[in-house]
Amino acid sequence: MNPVLFYGVPSGCSFGSIVALEWLAQPYRLCRIEMPELAITPAYRRINPLGETPTLMTADGALLSESLAILNHLGARDEARRIGFAQGSRDFDRLNQMLAYLNTSFFNAFSPLWHALEHAGDAADAAALRRYGAGNVEKVHAQLEAMLGDRPYLLGEHKTLADAYFIGIARWTRYHEVIDRRDYPALQRLYERLEADPAVVFAHAIERQTAAVTAGGYQGHFSLEQAVAALPAR
Numbered sequence: 001m002n003p004v005l006f007y008g009v010p011s012g013c014s015f016g017s018i019v020a021l022e023w024l025a026q027p028y029r030l031c032r033i034e035m036p037e038l039a040i041t042p043a044y045r046r047i048n049p050l051g052e053t054p055t056l057m058t059a060d061g062a063l064l065s066e067s068l069a070i071l072n073h074l075g076a077r078d079e080a081r082r083i084g085f086a087q088g089s090r091d092f093d094r095l096n097q098m099l100a101y102l103n104t105s106f107f108n109a110f111s112p113l114w115h116a117l118e119h120a121g122d123a124a125d126a127a128a129l130r131r132y133g134a135g136n137v138e139k140v141h142a143q144l145e146a147m148l149g150d151r152p153y154l155l156g157e158h159k160t161l162a163d164a165y166f167i168g169i170a171r172w173t174r175y176h177e178v179i180d181r182r183d184y185p186a187l188q189r190l191y192e193r194l195e196a197d198p199a200v201v202f203a204h205a206i207e208r209q210t211a212a213v214t215a216g217g218y219q220g221h222f223s224l225e226q227a228v229a230a231l232p233a234r
């Protein structure tokens with residue numbers, strides 16, 4: 001079967017896995033998970049017991065969660081090495097290091113801001129969370145700006161899985177407005193370059209449910225019911 005990516009809306013971190021699938025250009029399907037409504041259902045908990053997105057149902061029907069694991073799984077299928085590197089190589093280690101940084105420091109910098117936006121009832125708590133989150137987001141942008149230097153993409157001359165993941169998280173500044181990306185000119189250039197990429201345009205269209213032009217891999221949506229029916233009997 002073709003792999004199925006369970007992606008979360010609105011604005012899930014699974015965006016990067018959609019972009020990576022498009023860059024991989026091998027057949028895949030998508031399954032849309034509204035967060036939190038669908039993510040907390042018993043049916044989706046059979047796909048991902050944590051109720052989180054993304055999860056990938058792989059070509060052999062196995063369920064794989066965590067962006068880092070999914071992206072590395074896709075990298076291993078990239079035999080032409082267009083968006084990843086051979087495990088054991090120095091470049092693979094560099095990519096893995098960058099992905100780990102993005103998936104921990106960069107992702108987590110936004111966590112207090114999301115909490116303030118979605119859960120903090122008390123104004124003083126919300127303000128403290130925002131101050132803490134703003135400092136974190138500034139720090140990781142400065143760090144990433146230094147790591148990027150004058151390279152066109154995070155790992156060098158061509159785009160990789162790290163750029164796919166980056167663009168799905170970097171756009172969260174839109175919700176929180178704690179930094180102006182133009183203060184980080186290398187990151188701003190990377191952001192604009194990626195936003196113009198057809199796979200990123202495709203992923204936005206998928207999230208917005210507007211006309212989406214695939215590079216060839218996308219084979220349509222799978223419903224959660226279809227996915228659950230494809231699971232082995234319990």
Ligand SMILES: N[C@@H](CCC(=O)N[C@@H](CS)C(=O)NCC(=O)O)C(=O)O
Nearest residue numbers: 012013035036039052053054066067
């Ligand atoms: N460590 C996980 C984190 C996944 C995660 O936190 N996903 C969020 C969306 S970015 C989610 O599913 N949240 C559930 C919800 O908001 O209902 C990963 O990197 O894949």
